[in-house]
Amino acid sequence: MAVDIRPQAPPRRPRLLSLGLVFLTVGTSSAVVMPFLSLFLSTEVHADPLRVTVFLVVAPLAGVTVATLVGRLSDRRPIRRRLLIGAALAGAAGCGVTAFVRDYWILLALAATATALATTLFPQSFAYARQLLERDRSDRAAMGISTLRTVFSLAWVAGPPLSAFLLHTGGFRLVYGTAALMYAVAALVVTGRLAEVTAPPVTAPDDSAPGGGEVSxxxxxxxxxxxxxxxxxxxxxxxxxxxxxxxxxxxxxxxxxxxxxxxxxxxxxxxxxxxxxxxxxxxxxxxxxxxxxxxxxxxxxxxxxxxxxxxxxxxxxxxxxxxxxxxxxxxxxxxxxxxxxxxxxxxxxxxxxxxxxxxxxxxxxxxxxxxxxxxxxxxxxxxxxxxxxxxxxxx
Structure with missing residues (x-):
């Protein structure tokens, strides 16, 4: 009799707890960086108002573009776990470099590449959670997603005061170094605690479907x-x-x-x-x-x-x-x-x-x-x- 010796996925609840830790670390990393981004660009990078504006427009546009491409790719193949690890490592690299580099054009390039890829960690984590919740009790999926979203909000309650403390203590190197550490922790959690999920079955668009089809x-x-x-x-x-x-x-x-x-x-x-x-x-x-x-x-x-x-x-x-x-x-x-x-x-x-x-x-x-x-x-x-x-x- 054949015996399946492949490693088994950990139970759903521990994986959701691990996902909660991912949301906490990702939320903390963004919450310590975002409140003082304009101040960082103007005082540390010495960017003029026009360059600050360009940076603040390019960064979110790049994030939207990369997240859209990754979102489409993630539903076609069972690679969501690898995408989570890649996004976390990109965030760690981007924040790690920003902690030491003060060249505007290098930082702008990072914002359009590594930082943009790091922003996909947020939606892809929710997509991963949705697939886990759908396996067990789909009627409680919205409740689980809302709970995980609350963890991210908690990080934003503590993040800005922590950022102010870090800025006062060690300057922007400590701020971005802490953000890089948070991303690294997220990568370790995903690597060690989360198993890959299969690609979801795709249903055909049908605005009149009674229960399971996609809308138009x-x-x-x-x-x-x-x-x-x-x-x-x-x-x-x-x-x-x-x-x-x-x-x-x-x-x-x-x-x-x-x-x-x-x-x-x-x-x-x-x-x-x-x-x-x-x-x-x-x-x-x-x-x-x-x-x-x-x-x-x-x-x-x-x-x-x-x-x-x-x-x-x-x-x-x-x-x-x-x-x-x-x-x-x-x-x-x-x-x-x-x-x-x-x-x-x-x-x-x-x-x-x-x-x-x-x-x-x-x-x-x-x-x-x-x-x-x-x-x-x-x-x-x-x-x-x-x-x-x-x-x-x-x-």
Missing amino acids: RWTLALTVAAFTLLQCPLTLGVQALPLLIGRELGGDPSDAGVVLGLCAALEIPLMLGLGALTTRVRLRALVLLGAACGAAYYTLAAWAPHVWVLGLAQVGNAFFIAAVSGLGISYVQELLPGRPGRATTLFTNTFPIGAMLAGPLLGLSARLGYRLAYGTGAVLCAAGLVVLLVARPRR
């Missing part, structure tokens, strides 16, 4: 456009908040930190709660409710007379973020059940694209008043809600 390209395009509209206010609102408080509400700009901290504190339990709620309530209904909360929050913020009103409104803002960022991944994944890599990448790409759209809107608000930023955010959320209603998948 038109429905998918509208859904991605809707999430882009919903992601843009997230960046716009954060960038405009200290300016709104300081120049429109007569408060101290530092109050923005308190308001944002309150939002983060509410966002994490809401993300977990909404994830658990997906086992009882339809995912689409929760996402639509989140978009509606976003429109309500930005409307209230545009008319807020005092800082404390903004503080109270963070309940709605946190629900909006938890629903869109926490459940949006699962929502798009369910539209493409046979393509978790492509689906996750389509969703995660909406954030950098939305962030790029937020820049010109913030510049316009600087001329016309920062309440306009929140009024624009309300319109974008309402538009995203309408597009999601129109793009209803027929199941």
